Amino acid sequence: xxxxxxxxxxxxxxxxxxxxxxxxxxxxxxxxxxxxxxxxxxxxxxxxxxxxxxxxxxxxxxxxxxxxxxxxxxxxxxxxxxxxxxxxxxxxxxxxxxxxxxxxxxxxxxxxxxxxxxxxxxxxxxxxxxxxxxxxxxxxxxxxxxxxxxxxxxxxxxxxxxxxxxxxxxxxxxxxxxxxxxxxxxxxxxxxxxxxxxxxxxxxxxxxxxxxxxxxxxxxxxxxxxxxxxxxxxxxxxxxxxxxxxxxxxxxxxxxxxxxxxxxxxxxxxxxxxxxxxxxxxxxxxxxxxxxxxxxxxxxxxxxxxxxxxxxxxxxxxxxxxxxxxxxxxxxxxxxxxxxxxxxxxxxxxxxxxxxxxxxxxxxxxxxxxx
Ligand SMILES: *Cc1c(COP(=O)(O)O)cnc(C)c1O
Numbered sequence: 507x508x509x510x511x512x513x514x515x516x517x518x519x520x521x522x523x524x525x526x527x528x529x530x531x532x533x534x535x536x537x538x539x540x541x542x543x544x545x546x547x548x549x550x551x552x553x554x555x556x557x558x559x560x561x562x563x564x565x566x567x568x569x570x571x572x573x574x575x576x577x578x579x580x581x582x583x584x585x586x587x588x589x590x591x592x593x594x595x596x597x598x599x600x601x602x603x604x605x606x607x608x609x610x611x612x613x614x615x616x617x618x619x620x621x622x623x624x625x626x627x628x629x630x631x632x633x634x635x636x637x638x639x640x641x642x643x644x645x646x647x648x649x650x651x652x653x654x655x656x657x658x659x660x661x662x663x664x665x666x667x668x669x670x671x672x673x674x675x676x677x678x679x680x681x682x683x684x685x686x687x688x689x690x691x692x693x694x695x696x697x698x699x700x701x702x703x704x705x706x707x708x709x710x711x712x713x714x715x716x717x718x719x720x721x722x723x724x725x726x727x728x729x730x731x732x733x734x735x736x737x738x739x740x741x742x743x744x745x746x747x748x749x750x751x752x753x754x755x756x757x758x759x760x761x762x763x764x765x766x767x768x769x770x771x772x773x774x775x776x777x778x779x780x781x782x783x784x785x786x787x788x789x790x791x792x793x794x795x796x797x798x799x800x801x802x803x804x805x806x807x808x809x810x811x812x813x814x815x816x817x818x819x820x821x822x823x824x825x826x827x828x829x830x831x832x833x834x835x836x837x838x839x840x841x842x843x844x845x846x847x848x849x850x851x852x853x854x855x856x857x858x859x860x861x862x863x864x865x866x867x868x869x870x871x872x873x874x875x876x877x
Pocket of ligand 1: 565566567568591592594595637663665666691692693703704705
């Protein structure tokens with residue numbers, strides 16, 4: 507048996523007609539840039555998440571860059587961001603000449619450690635960029651308390667967090683909607699993934715929404731009239747057509763992920779050398795990635811790969827040790843939790859169309875490795 511880490515073709519083959527009809531409609535309409543499907547999808551995302559406003563952009567990284575620009579995370583402004591995350595959560599700040607101030611993460615949730623973040627605040631600190639990683643959101647109650655105390659703006663990187671909800675003021679709020687801005691990525695592997703790149707900015711603030719909308723078309727409010735120096739970054743109409751279909755099936759897809767996670771937990775629970783994911787935040791989780799912490803992680807990884815099981819290491823190198831961030835003057839040992847995670851975390855196959863037999867096979871091989 508061969509178990510892919512992720513396979514987009516299964517879903518396409520199951521729903522081929524549905525996808526083909528919607529893709530043809532775009533091709534026949536000839537409206538490729540900001541076609542009707544983009545606006546339909548923005549509305550559908552607002553309905554699903556409860557956001558007041560949504561702006562489709564080219565990808566999640568652009569969504570972070572545009573919102574960082576609007577919130578003025580630039581020209582020396584210091585922004586608190588976790589050191590254990592995907593590169594784009596920090597490059598958006600650095601690209602605008604802002605200064606990413608890395609913070610260690612919680613060893614269970616993998617999200618930013620708010621106590622550690624507070625210690626790093628100076629008078630130049632302007633914002634905080636919490637990232638909701640893999641399974642659960644950042645604890646937004648403590649995050650917002652910190653933001654209020656120090657007058658920080660909040661940009662939620664919810665690239666991986668479509669469908670996740672977090673308890674805030676007694677209610678479960680969809681990820682990305684508590685801070686000033688939130689962003690989603692529709693990179694193919696994401697919980698709501700397209701057949702190419704795609705991203706979205708969400709906010710409940712009308713003024714920020716208008717700016718974001720203008721920034722995606724070169725900062726214009728009227729054709730060829732530019733109020734800002736913006737970007738060329740729009741969600742592609744073909745991707746929007748595909749995402750409209752996928753959003754219709756999203757609850758079912760999330761449920762299937764949960765079933766796989768439950769099966770992994772059951773079959774792996776007695777292996778001492780493995781730690782299963784811990785849910786600590788009061789939230790409604792989504793199993794975007796199923797990450798175990800394993801002894802002899804690299805050996806286990808090679809063993810699974812040699813048995814034709816796809817795996818992934820998120821993330822092998824923490825951001826403070828990336829070559830391009832050498833100028834920030836961090837060193838090994840500065841972020842002990844994140845560094846430990848980088849050496850022990852291993853992501854197992856996880857996507858809705860995975861089968862029960864495949865999950866069993868993966869678990870059997872893991873057991874065999876440790877025996
Ligand atoms: C995927 C991801 C992004 C970037 O999204 P793209 O659409 O690939 O540009 C940003 N932040 C995090 C945490 C991500 O996982």
